[in-house]
Amino acid sequence: MTLVARPLRARELRARSRGIRWLRHLVQAGAAVLVLWIGWDFVLWVRGLESGQMTAQRPPGVEGFLPIAALMSLRHLWSAAEVHPVHPAGLVILLAIVGTGLVLKKAFCSWLCPVGTIAEMLASVGLTAFARRVRLPRALDLPLRGVKYLLLLFFVHAIFVALSPSAIAAFLDAPYNRVADVKMLYFFERLSPFALKVLAFLVVLSMVVPFAWCRYLCPYGALLGALSLLSPLKVTRHAPSCIDCGLCTKACPSLLPVHRLGRVRSDECSACLSCVAACPVPRALRVETPRPWRRAVRPAAFACLVLLLFGGTIQAARVWGVWRNAITDAEYAERLREIDSYDHLRGGEPSGGS
Ligand code: SF4
Numbered sequence: 001m002t003l004v005a006r007p008l009r010a011r012e013l014r015a016r017s018r019g020i021r022w023l024r025h026l027v028q029a030g031a032a033v034l035v036l037w038i039g040w041d042f043v044l045w046v047r048g049l050e051s052g053q054m055t056a057q058r059p060p061g062v063e064g065f066l067p068i069a070a071l072m073s074l075r076h077l078w079s080a081a082e083v084h085p086v087h088p089a090g091l092v093i094l095l096a097i098v099g100t101g102l103v104l105k106k107a108f109c110s111w112l113c114p115v116g117t118i119a120e121m122l123a124s125v126g127l128t129a130f131a132r133r134v135r136l137p138r139a140l141d142l143p144l145r146g147v148k149y150l151l152l153l154f155f156v157h158a159i160f161v162a163l164s165p166s167a168i169a170a171f172l173d174a175p176y177n178r179v180a181d182v183k184m185l186y187f188f189e190r191l192s193p194f195a196l197k198v199l200a201f202l203v204v205l206s207m208v209v210p211f212a213w214c215r216y217l218c219p220y221g222a223l224l225g226a227l228s229l230l231s232p233l234k235v236t237r238h239a240p241s242c243i244d245c246g247l248c249t250k251a252c253p254s255l256l257p258v259h260r261l262g263r264v265r266s267d268e269c270s271a272c273l274s275c276v277a278a279c280p281v282p283r284a285l286r287v288e289t290p291r292p293w294r295r296a297v298r299p300a301a302f303a304c305l306v307l308l309l310f311g312g313t314i315q316a317a318r319v320w321g322v323w324r325n326a327i328t329d330a331e332y333a334e335r336l337r338e339i340d341s342y343d344h345l346r347g348g349e350p351s352g353g354s
């Protein structure tokens, strides 16, 4: 006999929803503070290199913002069976993201990614301004969702097919890549008018069309979307308990018709648990392992898994000794003097040909 739970009273539902939402926002806030801390330390370290008076250490976590170098390192790991010593933390962070994607769907996007958090904030601002969620027509939405996969294919083809292992190793060792982190900082500190316009356009777009960057353009989102199909944990609707109220569908930021699905297998599901938080019937909607086990994973346990998988991978890399960059501060200081002449299109050599 199937036991059907009674719907929660309004007050109980509010408390439960708030609990699940706050749990995720707490993890998001923690991740955002960590990223800001890393950014601040990195800026202090670069200023120290420039002035010759060091006041901070270089935080390895900054390499999480070098996705191309991380993919190159992954290819190097694949072909040479070794972790390249330049920016190894970038590779470790990429592997941590891939690990969460394989087990917890796109939880990285909705629980940890700072860009995802900013996108969510911009979506709320847009919702307040326009008083409704803007949804592109399906005929436009579907092909646009494919764009991020095309971008991912482009990078994967360029790095894993078109380039030889020796070309990859040459890129990783090149002066450009050795200071790619400082290059990135200078890029954001000296934004060109064109880059500023693109950024402003993306900000406005994300307010008008919620999660436009994540949904249509982010190659990391595409990678996680593809991996998420393999994830054993999925939001699952228990049809006999469901009262067909549609609140889950209304709450879904990925615009999925949750109230019509059994298991949410979509590559767009970011495992944000907003649908679970909105559901008024206990056990009608939960994150579950696949058949035959069908074990429910509570939101608190899900949050712990996100932190454990991501943080555990990084901790394992620290213990294994593949977290810290091999480049010394002295080398950085020397290269900083000629950094403006480094050009990745010329294999990273200074344009003067030295
Ligand atoms: S289906 Fe649920 S968990 Fe997945 S994106 Fe929609 S609201 Fe979030």
Ligand code: SF4
Binding pocket: 237, 238, 241, 242, 243, 244, 245, 246, 247, 248, 249, 258, 259, 278, 279, 280, 281, 284, 285
């Ligand atoms: S699963 Fe969705 S439709 Fe069913 S009761 Fe829960 S919120 Fe309502």
